Amino acid sequence: MEIDTTPGPSPFDTPRLSTRDRLVLFVLCAAQFMVALDFSVLNVALPVLGPDLGMSQWALQWAVTAFALPSGGFLLLFGRIGDLYGRRRLFLTGLALFGAASVLAAFAWDPASFLAGRALQGIGSAAIVPTGMSLLTTTFAEGPARDRALGISGTLLSLGFTVGMVAGGVMTDVLGWRSTMGMLALFSLIVLPLAPGLLPESRTPERPRLDVPGAVTVTGGLLSVIYALSTAADRGFGHVDVIATSAAGLALLTAFVLVESRTEAPLVSLPMLRRRTVAWGNLGGLVTFSMMSTLVFVLTLYFEQTLNLSAFRTGLVFGVAGVLSAIAGAYAPKVIGRFGARRTLVGSLAGQGVLTGALLGLNTDVWSVWLATAAISLACVCHLGAIISYGLTVTSGVPDTEQGLATGLVTSTQQVGITVGIPLLGVLATTSSDLLTGLHTVVAVETTIVLTAAVLVALGLRKRRADADAAVSATARVEALDAR
Structure with missing residues (x-):
């Protein structure tokens, strides 16, 4: 079935959501907003964070890369795991991990502990984002209700990135850089207790085996490509690390396509x-x-x-x-x-x-x-x-x-x-x-x-x-x- 892109009903036919639907939407959108904040809230804090933790300029690049690598690399894998074994379960796990990782980053005592917190935040984000979006699209039926839910979600996603830039500067100046990570932990503490009683569990009715070769090649390929692009911003495209990881990423993604074309239950349906x-x-x-x-x-x-x-x-x-x-x-x-x-x-x-x-x-x-x-x-x-x-x-x-x-x-x-x-x-x-x-x-x-x-x-x-x-x-x- 393909999407019908013809004009729909009158723009005034916006559906009214029930109280429960509003609460479900609040939980899902708050989680997405939290992740969007994480993309930008730390940027303006890096010049202060670096000297405080004794991080070099090159290490500061990893404050961003340590989050982006697992956040982008594991998205497809976690999205499929949620399909097979329960989206709500994985969503809650991601929320808990994200909150704990934010606490670790807020109380980091050296560069290694801070980067570990950022990496764990990225893993939590990779679980939250695809499962949260899946829960939204399966909770709200296709049509005006889903259009409205996606509109609110998209607005908060965009707004979260912008708010992060403003809030990051204010909080760093007034409370210090650690408060930016503490704010993310607070968000997770607000959302996590509400989610179990509101979100329905959903998964595919069948339980096919997880496509392990596909998972390995696509995750490795995405990790390699994201690392290469992130490192290129600091070292240039001619650096040996960038060339090697770019080649590895393209090779793994090519292998992924070949694997998916021959697998009975592929991770990605070609x-x-x-x-x-x-x-x-x-x-x-x-x-x-x-x-x-x-x-x-x-x-x-x-x-x-x-x-x-x-x-x-x-x-x-x-x-x-x-x-x-x-x-x-x-x-x-x-x-x-x-x-x-x-x-x-x-x-x-x-x-x-x-x-x-x-x-x-x-x-x-x-x-x-x-x-x-x-x-x-x-x-x-x-x-x-x-x-x-x-x-x-x-x-x-x-x-x-x-x-x-x-x-x-x-x-x-x-x-x-x-x-x-x-x-x-x-x-x-x-x-x-x-x-x-x-x-x-x-x-x-x-x-x-x-x-x-x-x-x-x-x-x-x-x-x-x-x-x-x-x-x-x-x-x-x-x-x-x-x-x-």
């Missing part, structure tokens, strides 16, 4: 990857995440190094974007209901591309901050629309038995997108003759990529629709001949 909605939807998700994460990174450098804004004022700029994104998230399900997921995804990508291009007008004048604030805020609104519509495009029409796989693909795309953008494009800004020139280069490249992706997604999903129409016409002709 026919699912051939679904146009899955392939083109994930392309849209990869582009919107990778380009926006890079843009935020480069603009942060521009605000603080070219316009000489403080970290707090820089956070406020992105706070405006976060507020507008939250407001847009409340209306996103209505927009999707009116225009369909495909049109919303294409339109959102096009809007993000055009608004990114507007940043070519930035210069060294301090008043440029107003142009930047307006453009990045509206671009974030479009970015949020792309997040919600691509997640809906990929997961709609997928049987409940494969929701863990579909949402694992969605969240893997998010993680890889966040990881890949800065090493690939951020280096253009940091290695240019001056930061403003580098910013303009990044903006030009991003605009081209996002607008190209919008065209490709539109054509790819339109072709699927044309194929479906042709199939219907062929069936009608056959029926007409039979009638004769």
